[in-house]
Structures are given as C-alpha cells and as structure tokens.
Amino acid sequence: MNRQAQAVVLFLFGGAILKASFTDLYLRYVKEGLRPFLIASGVALVAAAVMTLRYEFRGSRPAPDDEHGHHHEPRVGWLLILPVLALLLVAPPALGSYTAVQSGTVQLTAESDFPPLPDADPAPVALIDYASRVIYEDGRSLAGRRVQLTGFVARGEDGSPMLARIVVSCCAADGRPIKVGLTGGPVVDVPSGTWLQITGTYSDKRAKDPVNQADIAFLEVEQWQPVDPPKQQYE
Amino acid sequence: MTETQERESIADAPAGERRSRGISSVEVLAAVLVLLVIFRGRLSGLVSGERLQTWTTVFVSVLVQAVPFLVFGVLLSAVIAVFVPRSFWAKALPRHPALAVPAASVAGVVLPGCECGAVPIAGSLIRRGVTPAAALAFLLAAPAINPIVLTATAVAFPGDPEMVVARGLASLAVAVLMGWLWLRLGRADWIRLPHRPDLDGSRGRAFWAACRHDVVHAGGFLVVGAAAAATINVIVPEAWLQTLASHPVLSVLALAVLAVLLSICSEADAFVAASLSQFSLTSRLVFLVVGPMVDLKLISMQAGVFGRGFALRFAPATFAVAVLAAVVAGVALL
Numbered sequence: 343m344n345r346q347a348q349a350v351v352l353f354l355f356g357g358a359i360l361k362a363s364f365t366d367l368y369l370r371y372v373k374e375g376l377r378p379f380l381i382a383s384g385v386a387l388v389a390a391a392v393m394t395l396r397y398e399f400r401g402s403r404p405a406p407d408d409e410h411g412h413h414h415e416p417r418v419g420w421l422l423i424l425p426v427l428a429l430l431l432v433a434p435p436a437l438g439s440y441t442a443v444q445s446g447t448v449q450l451t452a453e454s455d456f457p458p459l460p461d462a463d464p465a466p467v468a469l470i471d472y473a474s475r476v477i478y479e480d481g482r483s484l485a486g487r488r489v490q491l492t493g494f495v496a497r498g499e500d501g502s503p504m505l506a507r508i509v510v511s512c513c514a515a516d517g518r519p520i521k522v523g524l525t526g527g528p529v530v531d532v533p534s535g536t537w538l539q540i541t542g543t544y545s546d547k548r549a550k551d552p553v554n555q556a557d558i559a560f561l562e563v564e565q566w567q568p569v570d571p572p573k574q575q576y577e
Numbered sequence: 578m579t580e581t582q583e584r585e586s587i588a589d590a591p592a593g594e595r596r597s598r599g600i601s602s603v604e605v606l607a608a609v610l611v612l613l614v615i616f617r618g619r620l621s622g623l624v625s626g627e628r629l630q631t632w633t634t635v636f637v638s639v640l641v642q643a644v645p646f647l648v649f650g651v652l653l654s655a656v657i658a659v660f661v662p663r664s665f666w667a668k669a670l671p672r673h674p675a676l677a678v679p680a681a682s683v684a685g686v687v688l689p690g691c692e693c694g695a696v697p698i699a700g701s702l703i704r705r706g707v708t709p710a711a712a713l714a715f716l717l718a719a720p721a722i723n724p725i726v727l728t729a730t731a732v733a734f735p736g737d738p739e740m741v742v743a744r745g746l747a748s749l750a751v752a753v754l755m756g757w758l759w760l761r762l763g764r765a766d767w768i769r770l771p772h773r774p775d776l777d778g779s780r781g782r783a784f785w786a787a788c789r790h791d792v793v794h795a796g797g798f799l800v801v802g803a804a805a806a807a808t809i810n811v812i813v814p815e816a817w818l819q820t821l822a823s824h825p826v827l828s829v830l831a832l833a834v835l836a837v838l839l840s841i842c843s844e845a846d847a848f849v850a851a852s853l854s855q856f857s858l859t860s861r862l863v864f865l866v867v868g869p870m871v872d873l874k875l876i877s878m879q880a881g882v883f884g885r886g887f888a889l890r891f892a893p894a895t896f897a898v899a900v901l902a903a904v905v906a907g908v909a910l911l
Contacts, residue, residue: 383645387792421797512642
C-alpha cells in the first residue's frame with residue numbers, strides 16, 4: 343500500500359464519517375453528543391489525506407532511502423475500506439427486534455422522586471421512564487392517567503407481542519432493549535419490528551424476562567397505530 | 578507483522594523499478610471501488626439476514642464510536658513524536674524507572690479517552706525515549722481511570738458508590754503492577770515498533786506523515802478488533818451466560834472473558850456491567866477492570882503497534898493481574 347493509496351483510503355474514510363454525521367445516519371450507531379467530535383475527526387482525516395497528497399506531488403522528494411519506504415507501509419490499512427463500504431453502500435439499520443429478543447431487558451435504576459407526567463392527554467412517556475415508574479413505585483405517578491408509548495414490536499418465546507426500544511449509553515454495541523409487555527385492548531397483529539404508538543394505562547401485571555430474569559412492566563392497551571420510525575430510534 | 582514486513586522489504590528492494598511500471602495500489606483501489614459501486618444493489622442484498630444486519634450495525638458502531646478517540650490519540654501522538662523534544666520526558670518523569678511507573682499511571686488519570694487512543698500515544702512515548710515500563714503503565718491506566726469513565730461508573734451504579742472507588746483503585750494497581758512486572762521480566766526486544774518512514778524533513782511533513790501512518794496502521798487493526806467484537810456480540814446468546822451467574826468462581830471468569838471478547842469502549846462498559854444484574858458485584862468489577870486493559874480490539878492494535886511477540890505476552894499477563902486485582906478489591910471493598 344503506497345502513500346497515494348493510503349491518502350485515498352484516508353480521504354474515503356474521513357468522507358464517510360463526515361457524510362454519516364451530516365445526515366442522520368450516525369444516530370443509528372452512536373449518541374447525538376458524539377457528533378461534533380465525529381465532524382472534527384472526519385475533517386482531520388480528510389486533512390491528513392490532502393496533506394499527504396500535497397507532499398507527495400509537490401515534488402520535494404525525501405531522502406533517497408525513503409524511495410523504498412512504502413514497502414514498510416502497513417497493508418492492514420486496506421481494511422479501512424470495509425467501514426467505508428459499510429457506511430456508504432450498506433448503511434446498516436439501527437438495532438431492532440433481533441437484539442430485543444436476544445438480550446435481557448435493561449436493569450432499571452430507582453429514582454427517589456419521579457417528576458410528574460407531562461400535562462398532555464395521553465402523556466407521551468419514554469419506555470424506560472414508564473417501566474421505572476411501574477417497577478419502582480407501582481405506578482403511583484401514573485394513577486388515573488393515559489400514557490402514550492412509542493417503540494417497535496418484539497415477540498418473546500411464546501409469541502406474545504411486547505413493545506421494545508433499544509437503550510444505548512455509548513454506541514450500538516452496548517445497546518440493550520427495554521421491553522414493556524402488552525395486555526388487553528385490540529390484538530397487536532403486526533410483524534415484529536413494526537413501529538407502533540400505543541395509548542394505554544397502568545397495569546399491575548408483571549413478568550420476568552426469560553433472558554436475564556429482570557422485571558418487565560405491562561401496559562393496559564387502549565389503542566395502537568403503526569407509525570414511522572423516529573429520527574432517534576434509541577432511548 | 579514486523580517480521581513479515583522486513584522480509585518483504587528485502588525481497589522487494591530490487592523489484593522497485595519493475596513495480597513502478599506495474600499496476601499500483603491506487604489503480605487497484607480505483608477498480609475495486611468502481612466494481613463495488615456497480616454491484617451496490619447486490620451487495621446490500623447480501624446483508625439482509627437479521628443476524629448479519631445486526632453484525633454490520635455493531636461493527637460500524639464500534640468503529641464510528643472509536644474514530645474520534647483514535648484520531649485524537651493519533652494527533653496527540655504525532656505532536657509527541659514531532660514537537661515535544663526528547664529532553665522533556667527526561668525532565669517530566671522521575672529518573673528512576675520504578676518511580677516513573679506510578680507517575681505515568683497517575684498521568685493517565687487526566688487523559689480522557691478510550692483505549693483506542695492510548696495505544697498510539699504509548700507507542701509514541703516509547704519512540705521518544707520514555708522507559709517502556711512507564712509507557713505501558715500509562716497505556717493501561719489512561720482508558721481505565723479517567724474522569725469520564727469514573728463518572729459513567731457512578732451513574733451506572735447509583736446504589737453502589739464503592740464500585741467507583743474499587744474500580745479506580747484496582748485499575749491503578751494493575752497499571753503500576755504491570756509496569757513494575759515489565760521492569761523485572763520485560764525484554765526490550767519484545768517490543769518491535771513498526772518502521773515509521775520519513776520522520777525527517779520539515780516538521781509539518783513529519784507531523785502529517787506520522788498522522789497518516791498511525792491512522793492507517795492502528796485503524797486497520799481497529800477494524801479487525803471491531804469485526805471480532807461484533808461477531809461475539811451476535812453469536813454469544815445472553816441466556817447462556819446467565820446459567821454461569823450463580824457460581825462464584827465461574828461468574829468471575831465468565832465476565833472476565835466476556836470483557837475481553839465484547840471489546841466495549843471503557844466509557845460505556847459500566848452500563849453493560851450494570852445490566853448484567855444476575856452477576857455478583859465482584860464479578861462485575863472484574864468485567865470493568867479487565868475490559869479497558871485487555872480486549873480483542875486492543876490486542877489487535879497492540880500487535881500492530883508493538884509487535885505480535887509483545888501482544889502475546891503482555892495481554893495474558895495483564896489479564897491475570899487484572900482479574901486478581903479486581904477480585905482482591907471486590908472482596909475488600911464491595
């Protein structure tokens with residue numbers, strides 16, 4: 343791999359990172375907060391490529407023993423083409439129902455005091471927020487309220503539908519599902535992976551996740567409707 | 578890696594003339610890219626199974642997450658290589674190597690970043706004359722005990738603040754112990770830094786050459802590590818792990834091995850450990866101490882930057898010391 347080829351690979355790699363961070367593509371893989379750093383590193387990669395080519399073509403030939411220098415250049419660098427292809431040509435989707443079935447639901451953290459729900463009716467609540475309120479205060483702050491949850495359908499071993507979402511703390515590699523069981527209401531008969539908006543109320547039904555024995559909260563379904571996946575698919 | 582490259586350079590030297598008239602790597606690259614764009618539809622069709630799709634997502638996300646840290650680490654290591662004079666390190670670190678090791682470990686505390694950035698920085702430090710023991714202690718300490726990682730641990734374990742203390746102390750102990758162990762047993766010829774050409778000439782030229790070389794080199798090995806981590810992520814069923822959780826010794830070993838295989842960024846591993854709620858706190862501490870010091874992508878990058886002979890000795894030794902230190906800290910503090 344000579345220096346021109348390295349410069350091209352660096353340019354493509356930096357360009358792929360920049361393209362992913364200027365579109366919403368990066369949100370499938372990492373948290374929103376990483377964006378400025380992604381842009382900065384993409385710019386640095388492109389700059390390294392441009393500077394390499396500049397020194398290469400400016401004609402200021404380095405010391406003679408450098409003529410053979412490129413034989414020492416790492417061939418492992420060719421592998422950097424793989425992420426470029428994955429980002430530009432394949433653009434894999436955000437994690438979804440496959441991960442939700444494979445992994446156990448997230449361990450919820452207890453909060454001493456849950457803030458009141460938003461005023462709207464039904465109140466839009468994140469899955470992890472709903473589940474924490476159910477498990478840790480038996481739904482006290484949910485009493486008498488209708489809530490609206492958004493997530494995708496995942497099916498457990500027995501085929502019963504659950505609403506799930508992937509919780510990501512750093513990048514999709516550490517993504518874990520939060521699952522909420524569904525009870526009552528119209529039967530959810532859409533395929534796994536379909537995004538739904540469900541309106542419902544607190545249910546005192548509980549279950550254990552078969553994968554890691556963590557508690558699973560349930561929602562008493564009033565109605566559901568398919569929706570488009572949100573821009574930020576992770577919670 | 579270094580051996581093959583050297584052999585290659587000997588074999589290729591007389592062929593330099595012929596090669597310049599043959600097909601260059603740029604042309605090969607261009608041809609491959611054109612073909613890929615033409616067959617783009619078929620390519621994305623290949624990646625349609627759920628498992629393969631998850632693999633690709635995890636692979637890409639490990640890489641995208643690591644890129645800023647890699648680039649930051651490479652830029653810093655190029656600055657060290659080009660702009661910081663050798664005499665600086667002689668003044669900054671205690672002269673006696675046995676004292677330089679703890680000093681370098683503590684210096685790692687202030688550098689936020691994950692393990693991908695620390696590898697090229699440590700390589701650069703050794704090149705600039707820092708004693709390898711101190712550079713290796715820095716390599717282990719920097720990703721494990723910086724403020725971001727400790728804060729993340731505190732957030733992930735809100736009920737167990739002693740987890741943060743145990744993680745910090747155990748990781749610091751491993752870094753210092755491994756540094757001293759290297760002083761006693763390490764041999765300089767185990768470390769074979771790859772030849773980095775054209776570091777002479779103007780400073781600007783040298784700076785960009787160091788950046789290009791290190792990104793291509795460490796980045797290539799990062800790709801290998803990310804692919805391995807994605808494979809483990811997809812093929813190891815979690816339900817399987819849970820059966821090991823109840824056994825005190827097996828659970829420690831299982832999470833130690835899992836930390837190596839999963840190769841999660843040190844800033845995120847606390848959240849994963851928190852979710853492995855079936856396991857004892859001590860075994861989860863082992864997960865947190867081992868992960869930032871030994872994992873697939875690190876081993877791959879260390880083999881690239883320091884040579885295969887180094888990685889084969891250093892990684893297992895670090896693994897053993899890290900498991901022991903974490904168990905001791907777990908028993909004493911948790």
